[in-house]
Amino acid sequence: MVCVAFCRPEIPQNVGAILRICACFDVKAEFIGPFSFLWSDKYLNRSAMDYKKIAEYEIRPSWGEFIKRRGKGRIIATAARKGIAYHEFKFENSDTLLLGSESVGLGELEISYSDSIVNVPISQRARSLNVHVCAAIVLSEALRQTDALPHPSS
Template sequence: MTSIVLVHPEIPGNTGAVGRTCVALDMELVLIHPLGFVITDTRLKRSGLDYWQHIRLAEFASWEAFLAERAPREDQLFLFEEYAPRSFYEPVYPDDAYLVFGKETKGLPQPIVEAHHDRMVCLPMRSDKVRSLNLANTVAAAAYQAIRPSS
């Protein structure tokens, strides 16, 4: 099963919308603490609408705790950053991929980027007037690309 991993998300509405996408695509939502909100925040549940109870949710105290428990293979990890050298269209995503996204204001922590720099991908932008997309929009685009049947 493909998993969406949010590292230190800050905005409850984005996380709620990502959770709704996870339910729609039968994906797991993994949250890496610290979070910028409490999991009981009404804004989180409002964005996830009535779907929050259907989310397969896993929480970890830190990135290190996630790595220790899940022990993902390197080929399972796809880190999304606006400055990544390759497009998210290039990889072939395994069925058990982890699509990893950083917090809305700063992206992924530098130590994570440095440890997995060869696993970074970006959503290509056609305009130089936009630096990045909203987290929930980026996750949705990435999730659909990851489950796209190969031709």
Template sequence: MRLALFQPGIPQNLGAAIRLSACLGAGLDVIEPCSFPLDDKSLKRAALDYGPLAHMVRHSSWEAFLAAPERDEGRLLLFTTQATAPFHKFTFRARDTLLFGNESRGAPPEVHAAAFARLRIPLRPEARSMNLATTAAMALGEALRQTDGFPA
């Protein structure tokens, strides 16, 4: 199971995703460019001491991400407020990659087009969206539950 962040815009969300990846053993793909400097200092600050436990791969572009060997391993599932399929009714597989768009811009049409499925987390009608890190944790938790993928 992998998480992928498309051009993340908030360093704290990346830090939370690094910790989530490290704690649950999921790979993490960061698709650049980010909206903040992605250097060793900012990564260390965002990830605290979890960085060495995370399995993070940086991709210089969307095209580089699609060409990466990990992309041959499973389906690409885009989480988006534009989807109609609720994530908790979807059947996940162990090699899926859960993809999340930029916090303010979402994902462009080419990212939507590349996804095997587009999923959403149902929200109350008056709510617009949830925090990216919270959404990623909910999605990864459900996917790991379904595939018996939680650490022993």
């Protein structure tokens, strides 16, 4: 199953939003430190709401720990202006979508471990999308391609 990994998050509200997205799509999330906030921060709890209790997630204190503990499958990095458009990419069921920190994105180390880089095409007038919006867009396409979108009961 596709999963989402968020590297060096700086804003707890984005972590909360990604927890909520992953809970809604039945997708595992991994959060890779160091963090710029306390995990128990009230802003994290406010944005994650009760989804924090139902989301499947792991906390990795460092990139090395993430690499050591990760399963098989490709790492697909997301970037603001690099790589290919997400809708032109062929996702696989075992892919990990890798998100970078809000201020600087992914570093050279994380990119060097990535099998591919995808982006969400946006207007040249805009700087970037919020990281959790990007995650939702790319994750939705990855789940659509791998036929893993949840099917709501009638």
